Amino acid sequence: SQKIEQNSEALNIQEGKTATLTCNYTNYSPAYLQWYRQDPGRGPVFLLLIRENEKEKRKERLKVTFDTTLKQSLFHITASQPADSATYLCALDLGGGKLIFGQGTELSVKP
Amino acid sequence: NAGVTQTPKFQVLKTGQSMTLQCAQDMNHEYMSWYRQDPGMGLRLIHYSVGAGITDQGEVPNGYNVSRSTTEDFPLRLLSAAPSQTSVYFCASSLRAGPYEQYFGPGTRLTVT
Numbered sequence: 001s002q003k004i005e006q007n008s009e010a011l012n013i014q015e016g017k018t019a020t021l022t023c024n025y026t027n028y029s030p031a032y033l034q035w036y037r038q039d040p041g042r043g044p045v046f047l048l049l050i051r052e053n054e055k056e057k058r059k060e061r062l063k064v065t066f067d068t069t070l071k072q073s074l075f076h077i078t079a080s081q082p083a084d085s086a087t088y089l090c091a092l093d094l095g096g097g098k099l100i101f102g103q104g105t106e107l108s109v110k111p
Numbered sequence: 112n113a114g115v116t117q118t119p120k121f122q123v124l125k126t127g128q129s130m131t132l133q134c135a136q137d138m139n140h141e142y143m144s145w146y147r148q149d150p151g152m153g154l155r156l157i158h159y160s161v162g163a164g165i166t167d168q169g170e171v172p173n174g175y176n177v178s179r180s181t182t183e184d185f186p187l188r189l190l191s192a193a194p195s196q197t198s199v200y201f202c203a204s205s206l207r208a209g210p211y212e213q214y215f216g217p218g219t220r221l222t223v224t
Contacts, residue, residue, distance in 0.1 A: 031210070044154070049212065099213065
């Protein structure tokens with residue numbers, strides 16, 4: 001069956017450093033992959049979408065890479081700030097409207 | 112635009128009771144979906160709809176029913192609540208199925224005792 005795995009443990013980094021979050025998947029070749037941010041008690045908020053023919057996508061301090069050979073996406077936040085502390089979710093499209101999510105990685109940025 | 116709205120915010124049910132979680136969007140989105148979120152499990156897809164009159168099952172559909180009679184509304188029905196259905200439920204919508212961002216509602220926290 002299709003499986004998505006994100007960093008299992010919480011990520012703690014110092015303000016100003018780059019945070020790198022990992023999303024690995026098996027048994028599927030998605031046409032695109034999405035990343036979301038979720039704050040406690042709130043619904044997820046869309047951040048970025050990257051297609052299979054795109055190696056990298058950037059938006060302000062965010063960068064996403066998509067390696068279809070390794071079946072992996074990396075999500076980077078450069079010059080991280082305490083306000084970036086949240087849970088980050090990756091999601092894969094299985095086709096026909098089925099979108100499945102990883103379990104999320106909790107990021108904590110310390111001042 | 113209100114975006115995606117969900118009611119109620121909180122609900123406590125007894126085992127065996129039924130209820131409907133409401134979801135509405137005012138963005139004229141074709142695609143709508145329901146997820147449940149449990150600690151350490153991430154978001155799991157329950158049911159989804161690619162347009163009015165069309166619904167399909169996600170990863171965890173058992174115990175839940177849906178219908179989509181209008182573009183705007185996508186209610187989720189629990190026919191006979193069980194403690195295993197204690198969770199936070201999120202509704203989401205997007206322009207259509209495919210590479211489009213999902214807009215999520217604020218969630219409904221359901222406890223079944």
